[in-house]
């Protein structure tokens with residue numbers, strides 16, 4: 001005990017989306033999904049278990065966590081305590097270098113980093129699959145931030161068979177992913193609520209039927225580095241998920257006719273991407289559960305894409321992050337904590 005461990009993880013961008021749970025308590029998804037880690041964003045988290053401390057202390061981006069954000073971290077620490085057979089409370093400090101809850105999956109990097117830091121600090125040595133399974137219980141898509149590069153989350157049939165595994169390492173394809181931050185406000189409907197609502201969409205079953213083939217097309221395009229095939233499949237897949245969100249509802253929010261993660265700026269950028277492509281600029285979009293847009297492009301188009309973005313984004317130079325496929329979760333440092 002008294003080992004303070006700092007771990008870091010990248011968020012991931014879903015190329016084939018996870019939308020809907022088969023088991024909500026364990027985050028076992030209905031469908032398999034596939035993602036790429038985003039090198040330009042990260043969460044860094046330190047954990048130390050302190051004998052004699054009365055309660056868990058959790059700081060996120062410099063502020064004491066409260067409410068559901070605090071409870072979610074404590075529930076995850078409880079999972080680690082159960083695995084390690086310990087009872088000590090912890091001090092957790094977590095920092096994101098990108099806006100949380102805005103369509104970049106901060107919960108993915110957060111629970112991947114927390115899983116590694118907390119399990120090591122508790123004296124456990126989990127392998128990649130065990131760590132991915134643990135991270136999944138904190139936030140589903142976190143299981144995909146554990147391995148590096150391009151990662152498939154195998155839906156599986158139960159706790160032990162639902163985890164993220166690498167399809168190709170980051171070095172396989174130096175794909176450029178531009179995350180355009182259109183708005184830093186958090187989304188109104190959480191992804192947890194979105195997963196719950198999915199089944200109410202008349203299009204949900206239709207989407208599920210197409211997914212095994214979509215996953216295969218994306219996997220093959222990725223392995224063959226076929227940019228056009230990848231971009232087309234990824235873009236159509238994103239729209240298919242959002243059609244489901246827009247046609248699903250939640251009994252507890254009667255004011256909600258459908259979940260619109262897209263803002264007017266999101267739609268404007270979708271139209272811009274289609275117009276750019278028509279003019280020969282090969283760029284494709286995808287959107288997670290939020291209003292921000294991720295653009296896939298290859299290096300030969302980068303300068304032109306950035307010029308175009310500067311024309312359409314508000315403010316000097318607009319706001320975007322440029323990622324490459326990123327590594328899996330890693331230890332930043334581990335040091336003995338001195339007694340206070």
Ligand code: PMV
Pocket residue numbers: 013014016017018019033105107139140141142191192195288289
């Ligand atoms: O892991 P969650 O519950 O935040 O769900 C993520 C959902 C999407 O980002 C929309 C899709 C995905 O596969 O990451």
